[in-house]
Amino acid sequence: MPHVPVHRRLIPLAVSVLATCAVTAFVVVPASASTLQNTTVPRPAAAPQGPSVAAPTDAPAAVRSSAPAKVASQAVNATLPVDHACSSTLRIRAQRMSSQQLSSVCTSLAGQTAFFHNVVKSNNQPVSGDNNTSLEVVVFDSSSEYRRLAGSLYGISTNNGGTYLEGNPSAPGNQARFVAYRDETRSAFTVKNLNHEYTHYLDGRFNMYGDWNANISTPTLWWIEGLAEYVSYGYLRQPNTWAAGEALRQTYALSTLFDTTQQHDQDRVYAWGYLAVYYLVENSPADVAKILGHYRTGSWQAARTYIKQNIGTRYDADFRRWLLT
Ligand SMILES: [Zn+2]
Secondary structure, eight states, X not given: OOSOXXXXXXXXXXXXHHTTSOOOOXXXXXXXXXXXXSOOOOOOOOOOOOOSSOOOSSOOOOEEEOOOOOOXXXXXXXXXXXXXXXXXXXXXXXXXXXXXXXXXXXXXXXXXXXXXXXXXXXXXOOOTTOOOOOEEEEEESSHHHHHHHHHHHHOOOOSSSOEEEOOOTTSTTOOEEEEEEBOTTSSSOOBTTHHHHHHHHHHHHHTSOSOHXXXXXXXXXXXXXXXXXXXXXXXXXOOOHHHHXXXXXXOOOHHHHTTOOTTSOHIIXXXXXXXXXXXXXXXXXHHHHHHHHHHTTTOHHHHHHIIIIIITTTTHHHHHHHTTO
8 A cells, every 4th residue: 555545533523524425325227218228227226224414415425336338429429518538448528627627537537546456456457357448437517417417318316426337347338437527515626426436447347247236246335335435535535534433433343344235324335334444455455355356256155155254253343443543
């Protein structure tokens, strides 16, 4: 690690901090949008069960889901006139972005790639069968524009902070894409959840074999969302005050977090996912390597067995102590 990723021991604020955090609820991705040529099985609905503190109504969550692979190019071109190639593998489509804003997003994502690979020790080797060599980042000009247009254009629900659409990474012509928006609550140009969402792309390509439905065939959400938070906060060197506040409550045992699913609340999925990943990456990298070895080959049950039996409750006491350090 080039540097300590997160400063989580900060003043544990709650509600006021949450409003600036990523994350929130999961959404259903309809498979019937008329603009889609290829649709996939929608992920199951998981109505947010309500966090233990008030959630922002207009902010949260970057979500990940099964994806439509292609959309009607005519509608996209009319809605998103900005078409900018950061590189041969990264493209931005936007309603309105200046050249400087485009450049800053390109730079942020380019820098994050190396940070990610260093965390997960991927050797820059994509999982077998993953053809998602390129990513398209869609940026709507505000949360209201996202809600107004992204649903019809990409067939996604928009009561969230952005959506990563992996599609079927083994399908020819598949286009990985995340759909995001400018965070109009910030004075400086900011794409909501940019680095969280980008982590989902990298995680899907370099760690998680197959598509979204395969990825969550066992309880892997602690890893998927926890890693996205860990890499995002760490790369940006921002304090995760949400997780810091949760840590003081010592709500969950590490062994419990391994069972997190979409049915659980935002605190558990995001803040506690972050804490679980943070703890394991920094305190037990050999276990992370074992788990990722299974994830990368789609050996979901083997990973599950390792987590439940080899790790089990072994670290629970130390994790509980670590939460207060
Ligand atoms: Zn996410």
